[in-house]
Amino acid sequence: MASAIKDFSRLCVHTQTTRPWDLKSCVENYSRAGIPGITIWRNVLENQNLKEAKKLLDDHGMTVVSLCRGGFFPSADPGKREEAIRDNLRAIEQAAAIGAPLIVLVCGADGRQSLERSREQIAEGITRILPAARDAGIRLAIEPLHPMYAGDRSAVNTMKQANDLAGLINSEWVGVAVDVYHVWWDDTLKTEIERCGREKHLFAFHICDWNVPTTDFLNDRGLMGEGCINIPEIRSWVEEAGFRGFHEVEIFSTRFWATDQKEYLKKIKQAYLKKS
Amino acid sequence: MASAIKDFSRLCVHTQTTRPWDLKSCVENYSRAGIPGITIWRNVLENQNLKEAKKLLDDHGMTVVSLCRGGFFPSADPGKREEAIRDNLRAIEQAAAIGAPLIVLVCGADGRQSLERSREQIAEGITRILPAARDAGIRLAIEPLHPMYAGDRSAVNTMKQANDLAGLINSEWVGVAVDVYHVWWDDTLKTEIERCGREKHLFAFHICDWNVPTTDFLNDRGLMGEGCINIPEIRSWVEEAGFRGFHEVEIFSTRFWATDQKEYLKKIKQAYLKKS
Numbered sequence: 001m002a003s004a005i006k007d008f009s010r011l012c013v014h015t016q017t018t019r020p021w022d023l024k025s026c027v028e029n030y031s032r033a034g035i036p037g038i039t040i041w042r043n044v045l046e047n048q049n050l051k052e053a054k055k056l057l058d059d060h061g062m063t064v065v066s067l068c069r070g071g072f073f074p075s076a077d078p079g080k081r082e083e084a085i086r087d088n089l090r091a092i093e094q095a096a097a098i099g100a101p102l103i104v105l106v107c108g109a110d111g112r113q114s115l116e117r118s119r120e121q122i123a124e125g126i127t128r129i130l131p132a133a134r135d136a137g138i139r140l141a142i143e144p145l146h147p148m149y150a151g152d153r154s155a156v157n158t159m160k161q162a163n164d165l166a167g168l169i170n171s172e173w174v175g176v177a178v179d180v181y182h183v184w185w186d187d188t189l190k191t192e193i194e195r196c197g198r199e200k201h202l203f204a205f206h207i208c209d210w211n212v213p214t215t216d217f218l219n220d221r222g223l224m225g226e227g228c229i230n231i232p233e234i235r236s237w238v239e240e241a242g243f244r245g246f247h248e249v250e251i252f253s254t255r256f257w258a259t260d261q262k263e264y265l266k267k268i269k270q271a272y273l274k275k276s
Numbered sequence: 277m278a279s280a281i282k283d284f285s286r287l288c289v290h291t292q293t294t295r296p297w298d299l300k301s302c303v304e305n306y307s308r309a310g311i312p313g314i315t316i317w318r319n320v321l322e323n324q325n326l327k328e329a330k331k332l333l334d335d336h337g338m339t340v341v342s343l344c345r346g347g348f349f350p351s352a353d354p355g356k357r358e359e360a361i362r363d364n365l366r367a368i369e370q371a372a373a374i375g376a377p378l379i380v381l382v383c384g385a386d387g388r389q390s391l392e393r394s395r396e397q398i399a400e401g402i403t404r405i406l407p408a409a410r411d412a413g414i415r416l417a418i419e420p421l422h423p424m425y426a427g428d429r430s431a432v433n434t435m436k437q438a439n440d441l442a443g444l445i446n447s448e449w450v451g452v453a454v455d456v457y458h459v460w461w462d463d464t465l466k467t468e469i470e471r472c473g474r475e476k477h478l479f480a481f482h483i484c485d486w487n488v489p490t491t492d493f494l495n496d497r498g499l500m501g502e503g504c505i506n507i508p509e510i511r512s513w514v515e516e517a518g519f520r521g522f523h524e525v526e527i528f529s530t531r532f533w534a535t536d537q538k539e540y541l542k543k544i545k546q547a548y549l550k551k552s
Contacts, residue, residue, distance in 0.1 A: 111488035111504030115461065148424040150461035151488040151504045157461055185391065185426035185433055212387035212427040214493065228387030228427045 002236035005247075005273055012037025012065045012246035013268065014206075015044045018261045019252075023053060025261075031060040033265050037246040039066045040098060042091065050097035057098065065246045066177075066204060067091060067100040070140070072108035073125030074118035074155060081121060084108070088129045096136040102203060103133070104141050104177050109155040118155035119165070126169055134173050141177035141203040142166055146185075148217060159183050159192035166201045175201030178238060179250065181208050181221060184229040190237050197241025205238050207231055207276055208251040219254045223267060225275030235276065247276060278512035281523075281549055288313025288341045288522035289544065290482075291320045294537045295528075299329060301537075307336040309541050313522040315342045316374060318367065326373035333374065341522045342417070342453075342480060343367060343376040348384035349401030350394035350431060357397060360384070364405045372412040378479060379409070380417050380453050385431040394431035395441070402445055410449050417453035417479040418442055422461075424493060435459050435468035442477045451477030454514060455526065457484050457497060460505040466513050473517025481514050483507055483552055484527040495530045499543060501551025511552065523552060 013035055015026045023044040030038055038057070045053060057064055070091040075081050088103075095103050107122045109115065126140060133140050144162040145154035156162050162176045176196050183189050196202040209227030214220050224231055235247070249268055256264050289311055291302045299320040306314055314333070321329060333340055346367040351357050364379075371379050383398045385391065402416060409416050420438040421430035432438050438452045452472050459465050472478040485503030490496050500507055511523070525544055532540050 111486075114506065115463070146424065147422065147461040148490070151486050151490065158463075161463065185423040187391070187434075187437065210387075210427050214424070214427065217490065217493070230390065 002232040002239065005276055008034050008269065008272070009036060010246050011035050011269070011272055012039055012248040013265075014039040014041060014068065014248060014250040016041040016068065017249055017251045017268070018264065019257050020261055023048060024056060027056050027060050027062055029262060029265060031062060033269065035269070036061070036063050037065045037248070038062045039068055039248050039250070040064060040100060041068045042094065045094055045098070050094065054098050063246070064098055064100045065248060066102040066104050066141070067095040067098070068104045069106045070103045070129075071105035074108045074110045074113070074121035076110050076112040081125070084125060085128055088125070089132050092129065092132050092136050092138050095138045100138070102139045102141055104143050104204065106143060106145060107154045107156045109150055109152055111151045115150060115155045119161070122155060123165060123168060126174060130169070130171055130173060134171070139203055140174050142174070143177040143179055144182055146182040158186055158188070159196065160188060163192055163196050163199065163201075167199060172200070175203035177204035177206060178202065179206035180229050180231055180234050181206070181210060184210060184234065189234070193234075193237045193241050197243065202238065202241055202243045204245065204248065205235070205243055206248045206250045207235075208249065216254065219252045221251045221253050223251060223256070224249075224271040231276050247272070278508040278515065281552055284310050284545065284548070285312060286522050287311050287545070287548055288315055288524040289541075290315040290317060290344065290524060290526040292317040292344065293525055293527045293544070294540065295533050296537055299324060300332060303332050303336050303338055305538060305541060307338060309545065311541075311545070312337070313339045313341045313524070315344055315524050315526070316340060316376060317344045318370065321370055321374070326370065330374050339522070340374055340376045341524060342378035342380050343371040343374070344380045345382045346379045346416070347381035350384045350386045350389070350397035352386050352388040357401070360401060361404055364401070365408055368405065368408050368412050368414050371414045376414070378415045378417055380419050380480065382419060382421060383430045383432045385426055385428055387427045391426060391431045395437070398431060399441060399444060402450060406445070406447060406449060410447070415479055416450050418450070419453040419455055420458055422458040434462055435465060435472065439468055439472055439475065439477075443475060448476070451479035453480035453482060454478065455482035456505050456507055456510050457482070457486060460486060460510065465510070469510075469513045469517050473519065478514065478517055478519045479521070480524065481511070481519055481521060482524045482526045484525065492530065495528045497527045497529050499527060499532070500525075500547040507552050523548070
């Protein structure tokens, strides 16, 4: 089993977890709550001066863990694929500007074409943005998404596929983000996490829980301990695989967004200590 | 690619597909529409005299393809597991009474315990009801369910797991039901269908489509051709694996249930010919 979590030194919260808050509110409240890590979703950077955003983060001593998200490479429409490349290059610039060392890739899918074709386009897309990422010193993490998103959000749906893709691209700048929500059901998870560590591309670890029942495809994630995911066990595999980075709390929840976000942050900290 | 479908000789419709209809309406309307096969959901047998139901089916020359559904074996509560056994034994009696040669098993899961434990209990459950099934001449089909149901409806989520389980039980009475809705996303699908045929336990084939986007976890399935599943390709794999049984249309759809069911049946026939 996993060792107990004793403090908040490796806790990171995604801005999307506290979606009602803008960047400033996230930074101030996370900082005040003793949460050292932040993963920044691009929506909170809209209409922001990135230098000021960087200063805000620095002034509060926040560690920017990653920028969410790049990706969405595949399309049956070649024009859309070019647009995706441009958008990913902009994401790399944003990540560099705010000091994010990593971009999480939600790879994309297009139901009008086969999953195989979408995966080829994902590999092409990552390969095309890789030089810019390397030049900027930004790593890219392929995040396998749950198979329920294979029609529209990601053609990469298992750790094996993510590991295969990272292996194919074969760059120290390209790795994998493990999000328990997407992969907990997979009976090859443990071995693929071990492989991911062995191949030196385990870049990120995201936590939340799977509610039983789950009522919405996007925004009904649970707080750690509320659902059925064996989070401490998966964390132990990730740690045995050599991962020493942040534990990122990424919860999309209409239910929690409707509550007081400061109280919610307390619940997150409690659930992190006891149920992660 | 698959050969074209030329007629309705292998078309079967699940009573749940036309949920507003009772058994009599299903039988009369399917028969009138020239649909020879019917899979009967147990809800339409409630408060029915099974001899009369059998006579109704025979009088209309319907082929009963299967009874849906048995299963739901796992539970953290031993009492519930015994209850599940009793319920499955009743299902076997019902299947025998109405002339269904097969019961589809939605295996079940319990989020309070590990998926491995639930799978053990599924194997135990099937093993326990197997003698009664064999005595009644009823085959049992393990249906792998989409990973989005791993928390509550099935701990068997891939064709590989279903094949492994059927292989473990190792009886000519226990096989697998392939439903495209649950398995289309899996990159091992083709090889596992081949294996399923080779191991002589490919018992059933269900079709519908995956809507993009899908808005409900249970009742937003698409008519063939509406979504992103490569149905003719998967059918070709199933046929190459030696399957010669019915193509069963199993669509749960709040949208279609709200429409005129006779018109809907016409749409099903058209989609079956052109998009399956």
